[in-house]
Amino acid sequence: GAVVSQHPSWVICKSGTSVxxxxxxxxxxxxxxxxxxxxxxxxxxxxxxSNEGSKATYEQGVEKDKFLINHASxxxxxxxVTSAHPEDSSFYICRPHGYTFGSGTRLxxx
Amino acid sequence: xxxxxxxxxxxxxxxxxxxxxxxxxxxxxxxxFLWYKKYPAEGPTFLISISSIKDKNExxxxxxxxxxxxxxxxxxxxxxxxxxxxxxxxxxxAGSYQLPFGKGTKLSVIP
Numbered sequence: 001g002a003v004v005s006q007h008p009s010w011v012i013c014k015s016g017t018s019v020x021x022x023x024x025x026x027x028x029x030x031x032x033x034x035x036x037x038x039x040x041x042x043x044x045x046x047x048x049x050s051n052e053g054s055k056a057t058y059e060q061g062v063e064k065d066k067f068l069i070n071h072a073s074x075x076x077x078x079x080x081v082t083s084a085h086p087e088d089s090s091f092y093i094c095r096p097h098g099y100t101f102g103s104g105t106r107l108x109x110x
Numbered sequence: 111x112x113x114x115x116x117x118x119x120x121x122x123x124x125x126x127x128x129x130x131x132x133x134x135x136x137x138x139x140x141x142x143f144l145w146y147k148k149y150p151a152e153g154p155t156f157l158i159s160i161s162s163i164k165d166k167n168e169x170x171x172x173x174x175x176x177x178x179x180x181x182x183x184x185x186x187x188x189x190x191x192x193x194x195x196x197x198x199x200x201x202x203x204a205g206s207y208q209l210p211f212g213k214g215t216k217l218s219v220i221p
Contacts (some may be wrong), residue, residue: 009151022208043213044199044211044214067195091151093153093154100153101146101153103152103153104151104152
C-alpha cells in the first residue's frame with residue numbers, strides 16, 4: 001500500500017530559527033500535496049496545496065513567506081516554518097492527493 | 111464559511127454502547143464523504159467513506175449514514191470500545207476539490 005513518510009515526527013526549536021518538515025511518498029508519485037495544521041481544540045486546517053514544479057497555493061490567512069512550501073519532485077514536498085515563534089507551535093500534517101495522511105510533525109517553539 | 115460542520119466537540123459513551131457522531135454540510139455538490147480517526151500526536155487515519163449515491167455503508171462495527179436531503183451524515187460505532195477513544199473528523203469532496211474537514215469530535219469511551 002501507499003506509504004507516506006513525514007519527518008521529523010517532533011521538533012523543538014528556538015524562536016527565530018527555521019524548521020523544515022519533509023513529506024515523502026515512498027512507493028508512489030505525488031503530484032499534489034496538501035499541508036494541514038492542527039490547532040488547539042482539535043480543528044484541522046488546510047494551509048496550502050503544493051503542486052510539483054509550481055508554486056504552492058495558500059489558503060486565506062496563511063502567510064506564504066512564513067510557511068515556505070517546496071515541491072521540487074514527485075516524491076518529496078517540504079514545509080519550512082521560517083523565523084518560528086511560539087505561536088507557530090502546532091501539529092503539522094501532510095497528505096498527498098488521493099492518499100492517506102502523513103504521521104504528522106509536532107513543532108514546539110520555545 | 112465552514113462547509114462541513116461537526117457541532118459536538120466531544121462525546122462520552124459507555125463501553126459496549128453505541129456512539130453516534132454527527133456531521134452537517136452545506137455544499138450540495140459534495141459527492142463523497144469520509145470519516146477519519148485521529149489519535150494525539152498522530153496523523154489522521156481513514157476510517158470509512160460513503161458515496162452520495164448511497165445512504166448507508168457498513169464496515170464491521172462502523173456504519174456511516176448519509177441523508178442527502180438534510181445534508182447530514184453520521185457515524186455509528188457499535189459496540190463502542192475504549193480503543194475507539196479518539197478525535198473523529200468528517201470530510202467531504204466535490205469531484206477533485208480538496209475536501210474540507212469538520213472541526214472534529216472527541217470521543218471518549220468509558221470502560
